[in-house]
Amino acid sequence: MPSIVGGVKINSVGTGGIVNIGDALYLSPKVTSKSYAGSGSFNTGDFLNTNNGLSNTNTLDNDLLEADNPVNT
Template sequence: MPAKVGFVKIITVSSAGVFNIGDVFSMTPHATSKTFAGGGSFNTGNGIRIHLDKAETYINDKEVIDQSLNE
């Protein structure tokens, strides 16, 4: 169903983001990433207490390409 759209101001669109105005059947953004993090890295909230005496994160990644993006 067509619609009238007024002024649009785009500040930023990430490399894996999609911005669309209008009718669309399918949108498929593609992106990959790899994250290494140690214990207690992704905790969020109020009043969190984390006690890590000797925490270490070892990374042994011999792969050059993990997943290809077929576009």
């Protein structure tokens, strides 16, 4: 659907970032990454209380190329 966009100021765009103003059918990032972290690692906010007990993070990845990574295809 067409729209009217006013003034736009873009201070910076990181490597692999996408800037879209207007209509788009499909946007795909140009850079992907994989993050490993244990339980409760990515919590944000004030006054957190996490009780995890024993925790183990499996980082085993036998793939040479990721199937959903557009950089490797």
